Amino acid sequence: HAELHLLLSMITPLGWLERVPTYKEQRENIKEKDLGTYGFLGYPVLQSADILIYKADFVPVGEDQVPHVELTREIARRFNLFYGKRTYVFPEPQPLLTPAAKLPGTDGRKMSKSYGNTIMLTDPEPVVRQKLKTMVTDPARVRRSDPGNPDVCPVGDLHKIFSDRATITKVDEGCRSAAIGCIECKSWAADALVNIIKPMQDRRKKYEQNPRLAWDILEAGAARARKVSGTTMDTVRDAMNMSLDYEPPRQDTDDNPVATTANKKNA
Ligand code: SF4
Incomplete structure (x- = not known):
């Protein structure tokens, strides 16, 4: 998730994030915390990575999160445009709303x-x-x-x-x-x-x-999720021409000397 977040951050224009309504709303409403950080501004990109890494077609959200799903669609479209030439990478997810899409808190604002x-x-x-x-x-x-x-x-x-x-x-x-x-x-x-x-x-x-019961469920879910996300990341790296294959440096042996400046001169 963190890797995809980083890669998507590279193609997400700043203006898209500054226009996210929850960003503006929370900066206006929460004065006691310093929200002027990249972590806060870039949080919707992490959410996009969380959605796209599983190639979700639909995302169950509340009304206030719909702009985040819209942003995810825009990021997916941009990624496909830049890197989807050989293979289509991400679907463009749609929000899945309940009939009452907003849960109010005790003060009437969204519950948070x-x-x-x-x-x-x-x-x-x-x-x-x-x-x-x-x-x-x-x-x-x-x-x-x-x-x-x-x-x-x-x-x-x-x-x-x-x-x-x-x-x-x-x-x-x-x-x-x-x-x-x-x-x-x-x-x-x-x-x-x-x-x-x-x-x-x-x-x-x-x-x-018995907290172990909860951990077992979480670990089984994480194993399933890792399999899906691993496959997506292979596709993403392939589309971006990024390879995780590592070539170890050659060993200098008598039969196969590494071409250093010194042994080139002696040759
Ligand atoms: S205004 Fe009073 S009576 Fe009407 S829905 Fe609200 S709590 Fe209920």
Whole structure:
């Protein structure tokens, strides 16, 4: 991955990276860290390498990552144009979005550890419920009697992702007519989240008690991935006329002296 990242970095124009929306957005939002580094700017190229090394046709992503898949397509196209003369190297991957493609955090921005607004899969139930209680809602609902709009409310987004159809309908109608309050609505969202997270946490316990089980899965996956990525890198090096074949220096023997300046003079 690191090698392909380096090679793709050589053909990626700087302007493409500076235009990536998440780069601009995070630089504006995260002031306490120095994000003016190549590592941060070039991170989408590493993501492209992660995708292209497996020649993925589709990538399951959230809405905010779609520009990264677009960038990956542009890099793949450029690589194929420069080096794909003898053999077509990379496919141009497409994003694979779920119906609710954006997961909001508790402050309404996209959920991100950098923003400190996450609900973690490992959060115990009381923590999930507490985080939901403080989640921002449709700003138009100042009073309980004000009608709201679940389409502009982050809690409404959570319902669309995690709640069943009956609850989504109940929220939609109740919010727009002010028949339900936000506290009630948030508690239903918390129920839906806990229903999904709890079984995951139960399954996780087995691996916490025996981490070797998790390592075995990771190692088996890594072995499969290494095989595929190794084949891709052979194709990439071949396309770029780069060879890893190493010719050791000739040994100086009586039968086969190395042609040094000294022994050339003596010849
Ligand atoms: S009722 Fe629910 S969807 Fe409507 S504004 Fe309140 S929290 Fe959001």
